[in-house]
Amino acid sequence: MAIKTIQTLTQEAIALLKQLIATPSFSSEEEKTALLIEAWFTANNIPFKRENNNIWAFNKNYNEALPTLLLNSHHDTVKPNQGYTLNPFEPLVKDGKLFGLGSNDAGGCLVSLIAAFTHFYEAENLPYNIVIVASAEEESSGPNGLNSVLKHLPNLDCAIVGEPTEMQLAIAEKGLLVLDVVVEGTPGHAAHPNDNVSIYNALNVIEWFRDYIFEKTSEVLGPMKMTVTGISAGKQHNVVPAECQLMVDVRVNDCYTNAEVLEIIQKELAGKALVKARSLHLNSSSIDKNHPIVLAGIELGRATYGSPTLSDQSVLYCQSLKLGPGSSPRSHTADEFIYINEIEEGIRLYIAILSKFLNQNI
Template sequence: MIARIDEERVRQVLQDLVRIPSVNPNFEGGVPERDVAAYVEAFFARLGLSAERREVRPNRPNVIGMLPGMNPDALGLLLEAHMDTVQVTNMTIEPFGANIEDGKLYGRGACDTKASLAAMLTALEWFVMNNVKPPVPVFLAATVDEEVNYLGVLDVLQTERRFAAAIVGEPTELHTVVAHKGVVRCEIETIGVSAHSSKPEEGLNAISGMLKVIHHIDNVMNDRLRAITHPLVGQATLCVTEIAGGVAPNTIPERCRIKIDRRTIPGEDSEQVWCDLQTEMAQFEAFDEKLKVIVHPPFVIDYAMHTSPDSEIVRMLTAAAGSKIGTVRMLGVPYGTDASKLARAGIPSVVFGPGSINQAHTKDEWVELKQVALAAEIIADTMMGFGKR
């Protein structure tokens, strides 16, 4: 186990990160992650560590730095944390103030997930400043676009580097997350026939047709999904999240669209779930010859994850956390993370970080600074032992 990491240094790095806006450009008031990436790149340069800047999209670069290990030929340990945040609309605090009160640092991204990034950076810094090498190379990837399309982590998988395992930074209150859900999001459209509303019988109302589809989702499909469960993440779910249809108050609507969110559990294949949805709607359509239903291709598709508790990275991270906080739980969560893409590529991955998911995306987002410092120590302890023979 290593010496205690300076909480004041952790605070400084986290304040620096939170004060740099990096709202995902897909959201209102979006700002590319460029400036946070520049900070991370300069951090590596100051430590004398090599780093690669990869332009995933214009002004949206990943930065991947490397801390050499005692065995330079060994597969490395990957630390990954995203730089983007959600929007700051309706926040009740200064989003980028990084103000501190009662041991809590406030600001957008403070919890999700710049606290994890700060912990990872300061853990690497400890090794350099103390002239210590971990057993295997350690890579830190600061990535873009986790909040929308996961473009950053997918780009990491396009590099020539190969990793033995990964720690993915997200707020877990210093517990280890070994399983989470995946998601399929797509649009379902009903096609009718437009007509003047004074003669509705001459048309086919797409909104009325969509009501039948929604009733089927709520009362048939969801009943079946309640039987599909996983011991750590719970049941698979299906929700209607948006609806749009009609063109005028005196016109029978020809089209209606809904967006759906289908959460998958470990053991389900997201692509197959979408195919099954197509089949379901085709069968449903067959009961009503006048109704045409189209299931459009997914605009978001992600995968569920379940990493074995017996894998080296889970055992070592859990032990390191236990030495700092006592009892550590191995959890499953209902949301998705970058970890599922890494796991799908054959990299055993665990989700870990300071802060609570209950503070993520909130109007007054915050994280306890003591937890961030503890996370840095836990990550450093894991780096010290991982891959040791």
């Protein structure tokens, strides 16, 4: 197969993104966008595998003796919010912007990574194997996403996860711990004295979450962050409820595992509240700032930073870098968009960084 120019790959990637935008792909409902991604690989004579709505492919000259680099982004989206003024499924280009649901998060990243993978697909004598996974259920952290594909892949040595970072190098990402907290009290009639009201007891617990400072602060991700994001208690005006329930969002830096954070919180609130975690698997992620793939990006003028948002990095066991075109604050917003020139730059920079990392000439 003739090697396509970067310009041709870019044009085809933008066309693919328009098709993806026009095809609804809410988490766990990505069947039709999976078919579009299959069609790209078929058109480029690249064998692929599929399980559920995840699609993956290896470079042509895969060698099991070599380490493996993962390229990953997702093709599912959240549902459009009520603030949309445009059709979320119409890929509209205006003033250099491509509008549409999933354009920024993470369609631009996905098609740019697919284009970069296609560029290197037939390369010979690479020091790394390359595997690309177009994954499902990222937005919902579902059971049939990237996590379900890992068992089919060889041992991964490092990864680039495509999320909108303005093509800067997110070398660390905070993990997520969601807590259900129950503060107990003495139930009774509101007309009678009661010095053990669960809602009043909860005030001290809420203040603890607001004020507690964890000992370790990350060089890249900064301090831990805890936020009480929900409270529920009582159904009748004249009945003191037996318990007050809190929901807490905890963003975990790379100094702690989720299990360690849960243990600290449970110990600090012992006798004051019952604390349970909904899950422990969404841990923080990072890559050594001196890793060759990071240094390749720095040589090309990219800056490093720590990301507060969660991605599929959380299910990986290898060092991983979050990198992609687009801007994170645009994700999940009404009238979501990505600039066309961000995709063009994204593909160019992905290829340039990988070329340095893989010792290849562009």
